[in-house]
Amino acid sequence: MLFKISLSGVKARWKDYLVLFSGMIMASAIFYMFEAIALNNKFVLSTTVGQNAKAVFVFGSILLVMITLVYVFYANNFLMSMRKHDYGLFMMLGAKSKKISSLITLETLVVGLISTVVGTIVGVGLTQLVSGVLVNSLAIPLKYFTPFYLPAVWTTLLLFMVLFVIAGFMNARTFIKTPALQLLRSESLSDWKQPKTSRLVIQAILGIVLLAVGYYAMYDIRHLLVTAIPIGLITIVFGTYFVFNSFFVMLLQWLQRSSFNQKGINSFTIAQLKFRISDYTKILSVVSLLFALALGAITVGVGFQNDIPELANGSNAYAIVNTNPSSKMTKLIDQVDGKTVSNYQQKIAGKTVYYRIDQFKEKPIFYSSFVMKGKDAGTAKVEKSSTTQLANPNSEANRQFKMLQNPTIQGLRVRFVSDATFNQLGQSTNQLQLVRVHDLNGQYHALKAVHAQQKAEMGAQAEALGESFITYTTMKSMFASMEFMGIFLGIAFLAMLASCLMFKILSGADSDKIRFEMLNKIGTRKQTLRKSIRLQILGLFGLPAILGLIDVAFGLQMFIRSGLLYHAYGTFAYSAIGFVVLYLIYFGITVLIYQKIVIPETSTEK
Amino acid sequence: MTEEIVKTQNLRKIYDQHSEKPYEALKGISFTVDKGDFVGIMGASGSGKTTLLNILATLDKPTSGTVEIDGNDVTDLTPNQMSDFRSKKLGFIFQDFNLLETLTASENIALPLSLQNTQSSTIEPRVQQAAATLGIADLLSKYPTQLSGGQKQRVAAARALVSNPSIIFGDEPTGALDSTNARELLETLTHINEQGVSVLLVTHDPFSASFCKRIMFIKDGKIGDEIQAGNRSRNEFYQEILEKLGTFEQ
Numbered sequence: 001m002l003f004k005i006s007l008s009g010v011k012a013r014w015k016d017y018l019v020l021f022s023g024m025i026m027a028s029a030i031f032y033m034f035e036a037i038a039l040n041n042k043f044v045l046s047t048t049v050g051q052n053a054k055a056v057f058v059f060g061s062i063l064l065v066m067i068t069l070v071y072v073f074y075a076n077n078f079l080m081s082m083r084k085h086d087y088g089l090f091m092m093l094g095a096k097s098k099k100i101s102s103l104i105t106l107e108t109l110v111v112g113l114i115s116t117v118v119g120t121i122v123g124v125g126l127t128q129l130v131s132g133v134l135v136n137s138l139a140i141p142l143k144y145f146t147p148f149y150l151p152a153v154w155t156t157l158l159l160f161m162v163l164f165v166i167a168g169f170m171n172a173r174t175f176i177k178t179p180a181l182q183l184l185r186s187e188s189l190s191d192w193k194q195p196k197t198s199r200l201v202i203q204a205i206l207g208i209v210l211l212a213v214g215y216y217a218m219y220d221i222r223h224l225l226v227t228a229i230p231i232g233l234i235t236i237v238f239g240t241y242f243v244f245n246s247f248f249v250m251l252l253q254w255l256q257r258s259s260f261n262q263k264g265i266n267s268f269t270i271a272q273l274k275f276r277i278s279d280y281t282k283i284l285s286v287v288s289l290l291f292a293l294a295l296g297a298i299t300v301g302v303g304f305q306n307d308i309p310e311l312a313n314g315s316n317a318y319a320i321v322n323t324n325p326s327s328k329m330t331k332l333i334d335q336v337d338g339k340t341v342s343n344y345q346q347k348i349a350g351k352t353v354y355y356r357i358d359q360f361k362e363k364p365i366f367y368s369s370f371v372m373k374g375k376d377a378g379t380a381k382v383e384k385s386s387t388t389q390l391a392n393p394n395s396e397a398n399r400q401f402k403m404l405q406n407p408t409i410q411g412l413r414v415r416f417v418s419d420a421t422f423n424q425l426g427q428s429t430n431q432l433q434l435v436r437v438h439d440l441n442g443q444y445h446a447l448k449a450v451h452a453q454q455k456a457e458m459g460a461q462a463e464a465l466g467e468s469f470i471t472y473t474t475m476k477s478m479f480a481s482m483e484f485m486g487i488f489l490g491i492a493f494l495a496m497l498a499s500c501l502m503f504k505i506l507s508g509a510d511s512d513k514i515r516f517e518m519l520n521k522i523g524t525r526k527q528t529l530r531k532s533i534r535l536q537i538l539g540l541f542g543l544p545a546i547l548g549l550i551d552v553a554f555g556l557q558m559f560i561r562s563g564l565l566y567h568a569y570g571t572f573a574y575s576a577i578g579f580v581v582l583y584l585i586y587f588g589i590t591v592l593i594y595q596k597i598v599i600p601e602t603s604t605e606k
Numbered sequence: 607m608t609e610e611i612v613k614t615q616n617l618r619k620i621y622d623q624h625s626e627k628p629y630e631a632l633k634g635i636s637f638t639v640d641k642g643d644f645v646g647i648m649g650a651s652g653s654g655k656t657t658l659l660n661i662l663a664t665l666d667k668p669t670s671g672t673v674e675i676d677g678n679d680v681t682d683l684t685p686n687q688m689s690d691f692r693s694k695k696l697g698f699i700f701q702d703f704n705l706l707e708t709l710t711a712s713e714n715i716a717l718p719l720s721l722q723n724t725q726s727s728t729i730e731p732r733v734q735q736a737a738a739t740l741g742i743a744d745l746l747s748k749y750p751t752q753l754s755g756g757q758k759q760r761v762a763a764a765r766a767l768v769s770n771p772s773i774i775f776g777d778e779p780t781g782a783l784d785s786t787n788a789r790e791l792l793e794t795l796t797h798i799n800e801q802g803v804s805v806l807l808v809t810h811d812p813f814s815a816s817f818c819k820r821i822m823f824i825k826d827g828k829i830g831d832e833i834q835a836g837n838r839s840r841n842e843f844y845q846e847i848l849e850k851l852g853t854f855e856q
């Protein structure tokens with residue numbers, strides 16, 4: 001009987017249950033996605049960054065389990081906020097608290113089981129989808145990677161079921177321990193106290209100073225070296241906490257004193273936001289830090305990948321080199337856009353390869369030199385080579401030039417001679433064709449065809465040519481797995497932390513109902529109420545995101561200034577936009593559900 | 607000369623009209639309230655008191671019939687007009703005080719004014735004035751959790767009063783108060799009423815009702831009877847209410 005009534009309660013709130021289910025399904029799906037990579041040792045270790053990646057995934061798994069724990073806890077709170085009243089009522093009516101607790105445990109477990117099983121299935125699908133998209137769009141080869149990976153399935157099911165059993169028992173305890181009357185009364189903000197100004201000021205200053213120190217430490221990595229990382233971590237973690245606990249609260253207090261506070265229901269909006277921020281300090285700080293971590297992972301992962309053309313062009317000046325190109329080859333090279341082709345004549349006599357010096361004066365060749373000093377120290381730069389440099393057998397220019405020739409003659413001496421001397425040599429004349437291409441990414445397919453032709457003509461020797469395209473493809477396969485992991489990790493984390501925040505906010509909705517009803521009664525327009533909700537939730541979503549973005553903006557300095565990344569900020573802009581869009585979707589959903597819960601229905605029926 | 611502040615004609619309210627079991631909560635209610643009057647509406651549980659009050663307060667619309675408040679027909683307003691009307695013309699006192707815990711008493715009182723985008727320079731003195739009327743001038747900077755039940759209800763009353771409404775509505779305003787605080791609030795309402803503000807209370811508590819000048823009894827969605835306090839003392843009126851309830855609720 002009681003079971004039936006309780007089921008009807010579920011029916012009455014099926015939309016909220018839908019939210020709960022979809023949230024839980026997403027959580028287990030994301031967890032599965034992550035574990036499908038993390039547990040797949042064969043795949044992780046097969047990548048060139050294997051050992052390091054394993055460490056990243058172990059660390060990531062621990063973090064994700066922790067977030068999942070918090071997540072299940074919040075989702076469960078949301079469930080309880082919906083059910084407390086009903087079950088409290090049953091108890092008032094004389095239902096045994098034992099009976100009620102077993103009902104709520106059952107409910108929690110059923111919700112957990114259904115959503116975990118569905119979520120794992122969805123996870124397999126998602127993994128298939130995301131890896132498919134990444135493989136196609138990034139030309140990433142993924143060996144040993146399978147979307148359906150049994151150990152990941154078991155891990156996901158096990159973890160979530162354990163969490164739900166714990167949640168179920170916690171809920172049962174709540175019903176045994178809490179008097180019915182208290183369950184009936186909706187949670188009030190009775191413990192709201194105005195924080196002390198002196199404490200606020202000290203914490204706010206401390207927070208800002210800590211953040212500044214952390215940002216500076218990351219910026220100054222060249223001097224601080226590895227110590228920059230622990231310094232940055234500690235100061236930023238505590239700085240973030242204090243900034244939420246005080247700085248933002250003070251900012252809102254300042255707004256409260258301005259006349260802005262007396263427009264519409266701004267006073268309510270600001271006060272409510274202020275209360276929520278100090279109530280949610282911990283989760284907001286965690287969201288902000290994880291947001292930064294996830295965005296950083298994506299940015300660095302993609303950043304490495306984006307730097308490949310630059311790295312490849314830096315290591316070799318020419319994308320393609322040919323000696324006596326066949327007509328087929330010439331046709332294929334014609335397909336490459338945005339190229340500069342230079343031709344040099346070559347004769348081989350004994351142990352020496354001869355070239356016309358005038359041709360090299362006219363069209364100096366390029367080589368890549370490593371910058372040792374100055375602002376760009378540690379980076380490679382393409383430079384023109386003089387003929388004297390080129391002729392010096394001990395120079396880098398000479399060494400690199402030799403590699404441009406056919407592998408069979410790469411060991412020979414090179415000499416640059418006048419036209420007259422060159423013409424006197426009886427040997428046949430070869431054509432050395434050097435092709436420079438800037439946009440390696442854009443010309444990838446055309447260049448791949450050229451390289452395939454080289455292999456067809458020269459066999460394995462084609463790999464010994466000093467071409468940047470070869471470096472490019474090698475690096476690509478090396479960094480691809482890193483990029484893949486970065487994106488995967490980032491998305492998984494973002495989705496989890498955004499839904500955590502969503503449930504945390506939504507579990508407060510039920511107790512907000514009465515406030516919005518009152519505001520409606522005293523004559524607040526519906527759109528004003530909606531706007532207030534949007535602003536409040538925007539504050540809760542936006543502030544951690546802004547802080548997270550700033551964290552990453554400074555954190556990237558660490559990679560740039562240690563010479564690991566070149567164009568990090570371009571990548572950052574894209575990944576940040578992608579991130580914010582995804583995050584905004586969660587924000588939008590939260591707002592819609594919140595509004596549905598708290599805004600009284602208009603009775604316009606006549 | 608007496609003006610009519612509330613005038614209803616043949617109000618009907620049918621809940622779940624299009625369902626299999628429509629329920630007629632109000633079955634043709636017509637009455638008027640004069641400006642400056644203090645009216646009580648009494649009736650058994652489920653008789654339709656809250657339904658009627660919600661319609662008068664533009665929180666709900668009648669299925670048919672009209673409501674005029676201060677000369678404005680409120681039955682044809684759009685939802686936004688309804689909201690604006692409530693914030694300008696009506697004051698509310700609810701059973702549970704409904705103060706916002708995160709705002710100070712003075713911010714709570716100021717809400718209806720800021721809703722109408724009143725200049726901030728005029729908000730302050732008007733809050734002060736309303737607070738003075740209710741004797742809570744020294745509580746203005748406190749938060750609701752620092753106030754007693756009776757004080758909270760007086761803050762709520764100040765909030766209802768601050769926008770100079772045409773009429774103040776109360777749905778069981780003393781329902782959550784003990785007898786001392788209840789008496790205090792009712793005396794305050796009487797005091798407000800004496801200054802010319804019309805008051806309409808919905809209650810099933812005869813003690814609360816005895817503070818009114820006039821009482822309408824509602825039964826099964828219709829107005830059954832009506833009594834006036836006239837020049838009698840409050841106690842005599844109270845006795846009559848009790849008698850009336852005895853016969854009325856048969």
Ligand SMILES: Nc1ncnc2c1ncn2[C@@H]1O[C@H](COP(=O)(O)OP(=O)(O)OP(=O)(O)O)[C@@H](O)[C@H]1O
Pocket residue numbers: 621622629631649650651652653654655656657658810
């Ligand atoms: N939203 C609704 N839908 C359907 N029926 C309703 C609705 N609201 C009220 N009713 C019905 O209308 C009738 C009158 O309800 P109303 O709330 O006006 O009573 P009341 O006089 O205020 O009672 P009480 O003294 O208990 O508050 C009741 O029978 C109730 O069941």
Ligand SMILES: [Mg+2]
Pocket residue numbers: 655656657
């Ligand atoms: Mg009622």
